Amino acid sequence: MGSCIICGVDVDGGGRICDPHQEDVVFDFRGNSPDQIVPSRFYRGVVDGYAEFGVFVDLAPGVTGLLHRSELDRRLDTLDWEPGDDVFVQVKGVRDNGNIDLAWSIRQADREFRGVLVQDGDAEHLPEEDGDEEDEEPDAGTDAEPVAADESDHEPADTSDGESVGVDKIAAVDEPSETEEPDEPDEIHEVDGKPEAEADDDDVSESDGDEEVDGTEDVAEAEEADADATAEDDEDDLEDARERIDIGTLADAVGNAARIDGEVVSVRQTGGPTVFEVRDETGVVDVAAFVKPGVRAYPDVEVGDTVRIDGEVESHRGDVQVEAEALVLLEGEEAEAVRRRLAEALTAEARPDGLQPLAGDETVAELADGLLDAAEAIRRAVLESRPIVVRHPATADGYVAGAAVERAVLPLIREEHAKSDAEYHYFTRRPLDDPVYGMDAATNDATRMLQDRDRHDEQLPLFLLVGTGSTTESADGIDLLSVYGVDAVVVDAEVADPETRDAVDTLVSPQIDGVDADLSTGALVASLASAVNDEVREDLRHLPAVSYWAETPDRYVELARDAGYDAERVAELREAVALEAYYQSYQDKRELVADLLFEDGGNLAAHVSEQFREKLETEVQTATENTITEAVDGVEFAVLDTDGYTHRYDFPPTPLLLDDLHRRNANGEAYATVGIGMDELYVRTTADVSVRDVAERAAELAPNADVATAGLREGKIEFLSGERDAVEDAVVAALAESF
Template sequence: MGHCIICGTSVDGVVCRSHQEDVAFRFTGNHPNQLTPGRFYEGTVDGFADFGVFVDIGDSVTGLLHRSELDRRLESLDWDEGDTVYVQVTGVQDNGNVDLSWSIRQSPREFRGEVIDSPEGDRLPDDEPTPTTETEPEPEPEPRTADESRNDEEPEASTNGGSASVEPQSTAGPIDSGPPERVTVDALEESVGERIRIEGRVVDVRQTGGPTIFEVRDETGAAECAAFKEAGVRAYPEVEAGDLIRLTGEVERRHGGIQVETESLKPLAEADAEAVVERLDDALEAEAHPGEVEPLAEDPALADLTDEIADAAGAIRRAVIESRPIVLRHTATADGYVAGAAIERAVLPLVREQHDREDAQYHYFDRQPLEGEDYDMAAATSDVTRMLDNRARHDEKLPLVVLVDTGSTAESRDGIELLDVYDVERLVVDADPGFETSDVADGVVPDDGSITTTVLAANVACGVGDVRGEIAHLPAVSYWEEAPERYAELAREAGYGADAVRELREAVALEAYYQAYEDKRELVADLLFAGDDEVRSLASHVSEQFRAKLDDELETVRPHVETREEGDVAVAVLDTDAFTHRFDFPPTALLLDALFRDLRAEHDRLVVVGLDEADLQIRSTEGIDVRELAERVAERVPEGGVLASGVRRGRLSFLIGEREAVREAASEIAADLAA
């Protein structure tokens, strides 16, 4: 019989069961079955694979540390073959395979001792002194409340930090008071070694190979609290993210940070819970809302949107602070990508500031281009499916969905309403005027179409984070024709002249077309936020490809454009189904935009009609109400199945069999509306 080298408890060996995770074991056996699951072992990196790292435990056993067990991406792991590392054995399969888990401790000094794990039993290394059997005297107990006295009757367990503590208790029924004095999270640094009480909301729960980690937020910040039942087993399984709780424990400094070793964790009584909610809401609102956001430039179109811009920035900040993921959906256009990148540029530093996880910026922020121009049922169904799966599998909170350059027209209503069914917060940032979905979403939408979505998004981004200097040039990038001088001046001050702005716009437009469903986060960032001339040459190179491809296609289609006069309006019709390279760059919408700009120099009033197999797009010098156009064409061709399928791009859909009739009717009616 010996004594535990950590606490002095009598044990068969050198470390008690409660402190197995506090020491590093050196394995001298020769068979996987001699390993003890739950223990942390010293190992050596044997090799790498796409799915993880092979680690030698001792001289005769190799285990796999799967990439899913890492707290960072495999490619960012700074290990080399032959390096000494520390891993936790989580299991030994019947076929001898050894499963390993990540250890945040990667140095012997981060453990509280080293022990040899041999087939003959545990022992200290030969150069270690024999542990003394004397233990320090127990401190005199502090005066106890009735609640604490009841806690003393329950069996002991230990936390991940190695301090003796109370076994997780039943949370059946709320409690009325907590024993020690309440301490706010921002004061934990001054409370190391003390027994304290925290009251707040559980914002995240994650199970490690050892303890269960509860992230608890009060009105001053969030703290990680470790609760241990046994290795890899969920402590307090009845406590979920979102619960209002009172937690008692001891503050310890672990691995360079502060962690509370949980002694008890219980739900708050109703009155106490209401007080906590009020404190949290007040503090969160004060922290999240940016107040008045100074616009990037004086713009009359923004004059009536100052409150909406500040509220949108506050909603984004609040989601990050509450550990809610943000899903940003935008059109796969230059304006959509640039606007989305502006918000992304502000959100990612905030995510990294609020969350310690290595992959936090990928876990809590997801920018996804849309396949179409509206947030329709297809997009919403994809998002809802993913978020429900993440909630079921990972206990992830429902996200904030930010719709950029989409979402304000009625065509997005069905998708937004599906989010509403699940009480998912929705935010629209869209330059398409009208805000027809304002009853089902909050947002920033102007009364007219004189500005781009990027102008709105960039101003929102300035409220989210301190990125004004980084994104000042983006509004100018989003204008296909000459940008307003106020935004051109901002770009020049940031070092982007007219040619550089054009190159950025064209480069983003080209990359937006290829792999349109991908966010291309790093590539877009390289294009838009280049730090030197060498990197900026990337935009110049891609822009040359854009111009060459677009000019070639314009030259190809020009002979096939049929132009006729309808009164004082010129109507140019292009059969894009027959006379374009349909599955190559540029896409039809961008080609028609360019064709319209070219032809407008020749005509005062112009309508351009692009006709696919069962789809028609309109461009006009005068604003055309696409829904009115669709109604009038449907009256003229009642069997054509004519619908306004995209008001942003002047898009109508119809039945293939009535193609020529729809073409003729649409051309005449569009000319009439443009007259």
């Protein structure tokens, strides 16, 4: 029975901390399984790397936890931790699958805790007890020559037969010298089978026995010798006749030696090994190479290089991983052969066989070439291990479109990558408050992608803009991305400007192709998603109907009904998504949206939909009572002061409220609803009126108001607040002329 290091009470099981003081100490974990981790304790860890959703922290080699961004006391992008940094975290819990959930610790130094303990598996002891145990070892003398109990155990490894030698086995570790601390394996190395001090005429530094050797120089020179030896060993190892196997088959080779050829798609340095992500034509796998903790292995290997790797296939927390024994850069014909093989496989796999529009939509079929180009770009990004960033408006239609792509792409990412969390690294949805891809959104995207490139060695992403990016109002944002050569694909069923075709790599829009359509963006993108991954086609059949607020085409109503979604159920989904789209609009809400659209048995959507209706009805009643109706040149106008008679910072958003008001009250072909605020105005009409033309005419009538179109899709016009009354009159007059 042990005693608590804080209060001295007896602790059952030989522990060294009592239950009331569990959170007063920090633990150094030296176990090898997540099952040994104790929830609520504080642990010292090493930053492994960043992701969109948080920070990975190694508590021990092979035992990694996630500190989710929601647990931080600051924004993730302001966290100054770097990979390899020592940090302190609290364990919230360990899941059944071994995933460790971490929490933020305000204490980030040993002195801020009341004590430090070592947790070695299930046992606990004080750090200084490590030294006591090591001092009792029989070979701990200060001046004795290295002595082996069995000389055969200390024979140098013979690599002449081509057998692979691990990077971490190049240096043979013997007994520490007089000036060394225990457990420092890098101070004495064997060179050609002899202790370093006895080596003659070797490439490593030596001592004449009369001078005190500088330990730092000794280590540096020894590491250089290790690197040279590693390179030579790698070349020897790769001369054998071992056959290459496909990465896609590694799951069947766990525990066996394997050789893979491929391209490096990312490199990340952890607190332990260097992890190279390598792909071939069949998949992607992590390759771990170890020199010493936190030291970059194979520093000459970069993203885009072709390599050959010999190693052992292992299962790491359920993910397949290769422990590298030897890794060499391929050059010349060998490198070209690998690149050619990858390119041919990529082209063959990326292009879909064809497009089968949902509900047999003939309008969508007319856009087949563009949609297949977009699908190929998405599939190619997955195969190239490039991140995909989806931008869409924070509306029901926008969320349906984004969720459709997400549903199609995530299974492809899971198939391509061995890591279980790859879908969070390689796919991101970022909703937009406005349907315009402006400089604010583009600057945010450029900042993130450059940070990921520089900090995590990630490739630049593919940007997929759905329901946005196709008008001239998005030109500045698109131009910023193009400066960095980023690929952009735009898919939009609404108004698009021909000038945007040259600004993006792929643009799909009925407007651009001269197709007369009654499509929503959600309907168009759902067919795109089915081309990206036909296996999820059944999951997508109800989405087009969900994306329409009114006048849903019969073909999509019937398709949803065939999928088990009647009109009431479709309305519940639409309203629930619209409500959740408004709150925390900058968040993708991936799991919540998936539950609503794909997994919900009815209760969640019905519950959220009820909230939607209550909130909307309250606002509609207030707005109706305060709407001013007037007739100008035969056109009836309903004008609402949105600053004075709406809750601008609560649901529903102004565009959605005006949409509903207009649908309820429009009573003829000459009807317009205008919502005017402090410096912005929204237009809804029963006629086919160009908002851009209205803004240009209003600018002529109110020349001092700086009137400009801010968003075609939502009928938004901006102006100077000091000219509000003049702009209201000018817009009404311009609309009357347009009917």
